Amino acid sequence: MSDLPADRVTSSGVFNTVQTDFAGPFFVKASKLRNAKLLKAYLCVFVCSASKAVHLEVVGDLSTEGVLAALTRFTSRRGLPSTIRSDCGTNYEHLILAGFFESAVKSAKSLLSRIIGEQRLTYEELSTVFARIEAVLNSRPLCPLSHDSNEFEVLTPAHLLIGKSLLAVPEYDWDETPMSRLSRFQVVQAISQHFWRKWNNLYLHQLQMRNKWFSDANPPKVGDLVLIKEDNLPSLKWRRGRIEEMLPGKDDVVRVVILKTQSGKITRPVVKICRLPIDT
Numbered sequence: 545m546s547d548l549p550a551d552r553v554t555s556s557g558v559f560n561t562v563q564t565d566f567a568g569p570f571f572v573k574a575s576k577l578r579n580a581k582l583l584k585a586y587l588c589v590f591v592c593s594a595s596k597a598v599h600l601e602v603v604g605d606l607s608t609e610g611v612l613a614a615l616t617r618f619t620s621r622r623g624l625p626s627t628i629r630s631d632c633g634t635n636y637e638h639l640i641l642a643g644f645f646e647s648a649v650k651s652a653k654s655l656l657s658r659i660i661g662e663q664r665l666t667y668e669e670l671s672t673v674f675a676r677i678e679a680v681l682n683s684r685p686l687c688p689l690s691h692d693s694n695e696f697e698v699l700t701p702a703h704l705l706i707g708k709s710l711l712a713v714p715e716y717d718w719d720e721t722p723m724s725r726l727s728r729f730q731v732v733q734a735i736s737q738h739f740w741r742k743w744n745n746l747y748l749h750q751l752q753m754r755n756k757w758f759s760d761a762n763p764p765k766v767g768d769l770v771l772i773k774e775d776n777l778p779s780l781k782w783r784r785g786r787i788e789e790m791l792p793g794k795d796d797v798v799r800v801v802i803l804k805t806q807s808g809k810i811t812r813p814v815v816k817i818c819r820l821p822i823d824t
Contacts, residue, residue, distance in 0.1 A: 558705055562593065572669075573665065576728060582664065587656070596686065600675070680744075683700055685699070718734035771784060772812060772817055773816045785817075786803065786805075788803060801813075
């Protein structure tokens with residue numbers, strides 16, 4: 545395997561080297577009126593090559609002016625990058641550039657299109673959904689902050705952006721409520737919650753697939769900080785624990801582990817835990 549590109553491993557500021565991509569179109573309503581005119585909107589994605597931080601912008605169209613306006617908003621809030629890579633409309637057919645855009649972000653793009661589906665949001669509502677999804681992507685754990693057995697904090701892209709992990713405002717879970725009964729703002733919350741549940745499971749599944757691929761060369765061991773797969777966790781909540789004991793079966797294959805968490809010790813099958821991506 546060849547070495548990683550220099551901008552992936554060279555120490556630099558967040559968003560010093562970025563890659564851009566687009567998703568959509570999404571249909572937005574010109575107003576909140578029932579028969580309001582529908583307009584097209586697109587999602588512009590900026591990804592930092594070193595920190596994996598994500599910045600999302602709504603773009604009214606794919607014209608030069610629209611893209612430059614999105615770039616201006618990005619640089620005004622995140623600073624001017626030294627390098628910007630774009631697909632120039634080829635959808636990153638080049639192998640090197642395609643691999644640069646990590647699978648977690650690619651899966652989020654396709655999942656977002658399916659979740660919004662036929663929902664007709666206003667421009668403001670769509671911007672709110674994208675901001676919440678940006679927070680979800682920037683909350684994903686990358687590696688442990690400490691190897692102390694009593695520490696469970698993980699490094700996330702948010703730590704490099706704001707110096708701490710992101711927290712979501714507590715809100716009601718709208719999963720069991722039909723969309724037709726929700727207010728406009730509740731629809732925005734429901735879409736964001738649905739995205740969190742789907743993408744959280746998809747992201748953890750990707751980590752498990754990676755662990756399985758490298759299991760013989762780098763198996764989990766006592767002391768590793770892992771993510772615990774659990775249903776119905778609130779947005780931006782990643783449950784974590786450290787492997788305290790491994791329980792092999794009669795065939796010496798470990799299928800169950802004892803984890804130390806902030807709330808005490810628990811026992812989980814190995815299929816319910818995921819190692820952090822940089823630990824794999």
